Amino acid sequence: MLMGFADTVMLGKYSTIEMSAASFGNVVFFQVIIFGMGLLFAVSTLVSISIGEEKPEKSIGIFYSSILLSFLLSIVLYIILYILIENIHWFGQTETIGLLGGQYLYIVNFSTPFIIFFTCSKQLMDGYSKTKVSMYITFIGLSLNILLNWILIFGHFGFEKMGLIGAAWATTIARFVMMVLMISTIFANKDFRFYQTIYIEKKSYLKDLLKLGVPIGFSFFFEIFAFSTGLIMAGWISEIALAAHQIAFNIASLTYMFVTGIAAAASIIVGNYYGSKNKEAIKTTFIQTIKLTLFIEVIFVILLFALYAKIPLIYTKDVEVIALSTGLVILSAFFQVSDGIQAVVGGCLRGIKDTKFIGIISFFSYCIIMIPGAYFLSFYLNLGVKGIWYSFIIGLTFAAIFMVYRFYYKTFKKSIIFEDA
Secondary structure: OHHHHHHHHHHHHHOHHHHHHHHHHHHHHHHHHHHHHHHOHHHHHHHHHHHHOOOOOHHHHHHHHHHHHHHHHHHHHHHHHHHHHHOHHHHOOOHHHHHHHHHHHHHHHHHHHHHHHHHHHHHHHHHOOOHHHHHHHHHHHHHHHHHHHHHHHHOOOOOOOOHHHHHHHHHHHHHHHHHHHHHHHHHHOHHHHHHHHHOOOOOOOHHHHHHHHHHHHHHHHHHHHHHHHHHHHHHHHOHHHHHHHHHHHHHHHHHHHHHHHHHHHHHHHHHHHHHOOOHHHHHHHHHHHHHHHHHHHHHHHHHHHHHOOOHHHHHOOOHHHHHHHHHHHHHHHHOHHHHHHHHHHHHHHHHOOOHHHHHHHHHHHHHHHHHHHHHHHHHHOOOOHHHHHHHHHHHHHHHHHHHHHHHHHHHHHOOOOOOOO
16 A cells, blocks of 8 residues: 555656556556455465464465465456456546556556465465564565656656656566565475474365455455445546545555554454454454554544645645545545444454355445445535545445444354364
């Protein structure tokens, strides 16, 4: 997300149109890639459960099965993105945004296998509770991306100004480096090497990964699909509305990453306790996760209300974009709490292997409520781009309520049914 933030801010200093085109290209890219990334979240869940069961050697079989799955996903997702690039007019954007966004997406699509294999490897290390590894590698990738953006977008060290295309190559190169570093770290890890020596069972976990991961992948897909559709609708309104929407959405996405980290941690910890069949510890982890999330989200709400007028200035000097985006930043503050709660409770549900419900509630909240609601409020009630954000708030609130009730029902009201990893 910080890479996307860096691209948006740096391109905003270069050209508002190219900033919007890159944002559009990234939305299309992640709309497709998020299914594969979400599916691979099953890796950390299964690994954490195997460790809770005191059978950590299972992680070797889980990882090798995920490598095969990542290879297949990379091919399928690359082809889907290529088809979308060739038919970029399907998204109904202006001719300029469609053309530039397609050019950006064509280059970024080369990073598809890099992201998939990075995610696969990251999930293994997360399952081992070694989350700092991916954090350090991500910061290395981010630093490289910013440096390459500065060189390629604005033309330094003898390079011509490449603008949008430069940002695309910078992101692709940074993702390749991150993948190499992540995979290298795994094979250098002492725990991984030790588990390899005691790994005897040559079992394929591909079916287990698909059973657990497909609903997660779809839940991620439905969520991103709703937000992507919102951005596309903003593009139908005007290029100014699209730029303003992207600024507010970019800020909301950055704050969301904090609770995504909490959700990942909750999934791992709950998975450990699920593997050891410790019901009370699962309940305690859930309660503490909710408390921590509420504390963090209240801080973000306060910051957004305090800085709503200054945040757009980071991205652009366009007066019209700034005027519209300030109101959207305020609206983004309103869904912080519900957005955070649905994310972290989803992580807890992954930890107890209850992923089918996540997919169902995500489809209902995002595809049945948010998308039609955004269209109705924006174009029938003529609320413009603000209508999209009102719908976001409503849909996320429904998701949060149903997620909390589901976990409460499965763990507090009923007895948890434990399964092996």
